[in-house]
Structures are given as C-alpha cells and as structure tokens.
Amino acid sequence: MSKPAVQRRIRVHAPPPGVEEYDVLVGSGLLDELPRHVAAAVTAADRFAIITPEPVGELFGERVLAAFGVAGLNAALLTFPDGEVHKTRQAWAALTDRMLELGFGRRSCVIAMGGGVAGDVGGFVAATYMRGVPVVQVPTTLLAMIDAAVGGKTGVDTPAGKNLVGAFHPPRLVVMDPLSLESLPHDGIRAGLAEAVKHGALFDAAYLDWIAANGAALVDGRPDLLEHLIARSVQLKAAVVAADPFDQAGRAVLNFGHTVGHALEHATGYSLPHGFAVSIGMVVEAVAGELMGVTEPGTAARIRLVLAGLGLPTAPPLESASRWDELAATMRRDKKAKAGVVHCALPAAPGAVLPTAGGDWTHAVPENLLRDAVQHASPGSELV
Numbered sequence: 001m002s003k004p005a006v007q008r009r010i011r012v013h014a015p016p017p018g019v020e021e022y023d024v025l026v027g028s029g030l031l032d033e034l035p036r037h038v039a040a041a042v043t044a045a046d047r048f049a050i051i052t053p054e055p056v057g058e059l060f061g062e063r064v065l066a067a068f069g070v071a072g073l074n075a076a077l078l079t080f081p082d083g084e085v086h087k088t089r090q091a092w093a094a095l096t097d098r099m100l101e102l103g104f105g106r107r108s109c110v111i112a113m114g115g116g117v118a119g120d121v122g123g124f125v126a127a128t129y130m131r132g133v134p135v136v137q138v139p140t141t142l143l144a145m146i147d148a149a150v151g152g153k154t155g156v157d158t159p160a161g162k163n164l165v166g167a168f169h170p171p172r173l174v175v176m177d178p179l180s181l182e183s184l185p186h187d188g189i190r191a192g193l194a195e196a197v198k199h200g201a202l203f204d205a206a207y208l209d210w211i212a213a214n215g216a217a218l219v220d221g222r223p224d225l226l227e228h229l230i231a232r233s234v235q236l237k238a239a240v241v242a243a244d245p246f247d248q249a250g251r252a253v254l255n256f257g258h259t260v261g262h263a264l265e266h267a268t269g270y271s272l273p274h275g276f277a278v279s280i281g282m283v284v285e286a287v288a289g290e291l292m293g294v295t296e297p298g299t300a301a302r303i304r305l306v307l308a309g310l311g312l313p314t315a316p317p318l319e320s321a322s323r324w325d326e327l328a329a330t331m332r333r334d335k336k337a338k339a340g341v342v343h344c345a346l347p348a349a350p351g352a353v354l355p356t357a358g359g360d361w362t363h364a365v366p367e368n369l370l371r372d373a374v375q376h377a378s379p380g381s382e383l384v
C-alpha cells in the first residue's frame with residue numbers, strides 16, 4: 001500500500017455554539033486522496049459540486065473527477081471564468097442556477113477548488129444553496145492555503161467594493177496538497193510568502209528566521225519546505241480564528257500591512273498583486289509603529305530584509321508620496337478605521353503583538369506619521 005499523503009493534520013477549534021471544528025490536512029499527493037477524506041468528513045452528502053475557475057479545472061478537474069468516480073461518489077465539475085473580476089454575484093447566480101439545473105438537492109456538498117477567489121465564490125454558493133450546504137475547501141494557490149481557506153469567510157465583490165456581500169461559512173474540511181503549487185509562477189509563490197512573513201512578524205520570530213533562511217528554496221517551490229510553511233502558517237492563523245471566529249476583535253491583528261496594502265492596491269487599480277502590496281504595507285506600517293513607539297526599533301528593518309530576500313517589493317511605488325491624499329482617503333474608508341481615524345495592526349517586536357492599553361488589537365495611527373513612514377520606507381532612507 002502506498003504511503004498515506006496526510007503529513008499534518010491541524011484542528012481548527014471554534015468554540016462558540018453553532019460553529020463546528022474542522023481539520024486542515026496538509027500533504028503532498030493529497031489531491032488524489034480527496035474523495036476518501038471528503039467522504040469521511042461529510043458523511044451525509046450524496047452529491048458533490050466541484051466549483052473551480054476554468055484554468056484550475058483544466059489543471060486538476062479531470063483527475064479529481066476521476067478520483068471521485070473511482071471512489072463511487074457522484075460528482076460534477078462546475079467551472080466559472082477566472083479572476084477577481086469574476087468574484088461576483090453574477091458568478092454566484094450562474095453557479096447556483098447550474099446546480100439547480102443539475103438537480104443538486106439539500107444533501108449536496110460543494111468542493112471549492114482553486115485560489116482565494118474559488119474559495120470565496122464556492123464558499124458563498126455553499127453558504128446560500130438551499131439555505132446552506134457543507135463546503136470543503138481545496139486551495140491551490142499558496143495565498144489561499146495560508147490565508148483564505150481557513151477562517152470561514154466567504155463572499156463576492158460588488159461595484160461598491162471588495163467582499164461586500166458574503167457570509168461566514170466555515171468549511172467541514174480543508175485539504176492542501178503542496179504538489180498542486182508546482183504550476184504556480186514564482187510571483188504567485190512570493191505573493192503567498194508575504195502572508196507567511198506576516199504570521200512570523202506577528203507571532204513567531206523563529207518562524208520569520210526560518211523563512212529568511214529558506215527563502216530561495218521556498219520561492220523555487222520545494223514541496224517539503226512549502227509543506228512546513230503551510231502547516232505553521234495555518235496553525236498560527238487557526239489559533240487567531242479560534243479565538244475570534246466572527247472577526248469581531250483579535251482577528252484584526254491579521255491585518256498587519258493591510259491598511260497601507262489595500263490603499264496601494266486601490267491606488268494602482270489592483271495592478272499590484274495583493275501579496276506585493278501587503279509586503280510594502282508591512283514595512284510602512286512597521287516604520288509607523290516605530291515612530292509611534294508601539295513597535296520596537298529595528299523591527300521594520302528586520303521584516304524588510306526577510307521580504308527583500310524573497311524578492312518581494314518593500315518600498316512604496318515612487319508616486320505614493322505625491323498621491324498621499326488619495327492613499328489617506330482610502331485608509332480612512334478602511335474597515336478598521338474608527339470615525340475616520342486610520343487604524344493599523346502593528347507588531348510590538350518581531351514575533352510579538354500586544355493589544356493597546358484599551359484592549360484593542362489595532363492602533364490609531366496619525367496620518368502625518370504614516371506619511372512620514374511612506375517616505376522613510378522609500379529607497380535611500382536610513383531608517384530601513
């Protein structure tokens with residue numbers, strides 16, 4: 001018998017009533033074992049809708065469908081057009097209509113396979129189809145593995161903004177196969193690594209050092225190293241999610257780098273990939289934290305070094321300073337802002353995060369200070 005592919009099993013605890021615990025399985029080759037694990041975790045389902053963007057369907061669809069067939073499970077592949085521009089109510093409507101056409105009933109289970117977009121759209125279909133059916137998340141980008149697939153947030157974008165219509169719908173199971181990342185371009189790996197650096201910067205300095213020491217091999221996609229990285233990041237995120245399953249308090253720390261990051265994404269018309277924007281955002285916010293006295297001096301420099309070693313950008317685009325008013329306006333509209341005051345999640349030191357004296361997990365950051373931080377984080381500054 002071949003060696004079972006599950007190398008690590010991480011239990012996501014979710015204490016409030018009504019929120020069930022689930023496992024995250026990480027292992028090379030797990031994609032071929034998917035039906036067995038799905039059947040064990042979702043015993044009541046009699047039909048499976050594999051929801052995936054077209055290119056991911058091309059990569060893995062036939063293989064996964066065949067595995068369901070061999071296992072004697074009734075599955076259909078439902079594809080939708082690729083990309084963030086299709087994370088929409090239109091995609092949700094087309095997919096739910098298709099499921100209705102195909103006669104999917106209340107004992108259906110959705111398998112959301114692909115990047116974060118597939119997880120969000122597939123999860124939202126599952127949250128709403130016949131008032132909710134189980135979802136199994138099968139992330140196939142590093143960002144989706146490390147970030148999107150764990151935590152239960154699902155939804156779609158609207159013309160008014162990203163992720164504005166959605167639901168909390170925790171998965172029954174999450175299955176991650178590092179071998180499925182082989183087809184990702186290096187920049188796709190780098191974008192995911194930025195979120196892993198975030199986890200190290202907030203919670204685990206030794207992990208930050210490990211990422212730095214293994215940077216080149218990680219970017220190259222070495223599966224054993226990626227497996228370790230995914231498992232450690234999932235453990236760290238799962239602990240935060242368990243403490244705050246509905247994103248009302250402590251989960252906000254995971255937004256380190258994202259106040260500035262989102263503003264940069266917005267200012268560049270989303271041409272800057274999310275992970276790259278967060279990379280720059282972490283450096284700027286850590287500098288701001290140092291200027292405020294919240295963050296230990298040297299933290300920004302350390303984070304910047306790790307990010308630069310991974311080939312991630314760390315300096316704001318040159319025009320950032322001149323477009324400051326626009327960046328500030330976006331940050332005032334950020335979901336963490338309170339009464340128009342910009343807030344950031346900030347590490348206290350590499351691998352450590354503390355609440356404010358008032359018990360909040362984000363800090364009010366004066367805009368002039370953030371503006372200085374953008375300048376300090378720019379090339380040639382002596383601060384970082």
Ligand SMILES: NC(=O)c1ccc[n+]([C@@H]2O[C@H](COP(=O)([O-])OP(=O)(O)OC[C@H]3O[C@@H](n4cnc5c(N)ncnc54)[C@H](O)[C@@H]3O)[C@@H](O)[C@H]2O)c1
Nearest residue numbers: 055114115116117118140141143144147148153180183184
């Ligand atoms: N729900 C959450 O908690 C959460 C958290 C973080 C991010 N997100 C969401 O995730 C999305 C970003 O996720 P993403 O970066 O994975 O983007 P994505 O889903 O658009 O995937 C990026 C590209 O990679 C392709 N792809 C997927 N798997 C591949 C593979 N194995 N090989 C080659 N190509 C592959 C996709 O088809 C797509 O073209 C955003 O919409 C964001 O809002 C959600």
Ligand SMILES: [Zn+2]
Nearest residue numbers: 147195274278
């Ligand atoms: Zn992010």
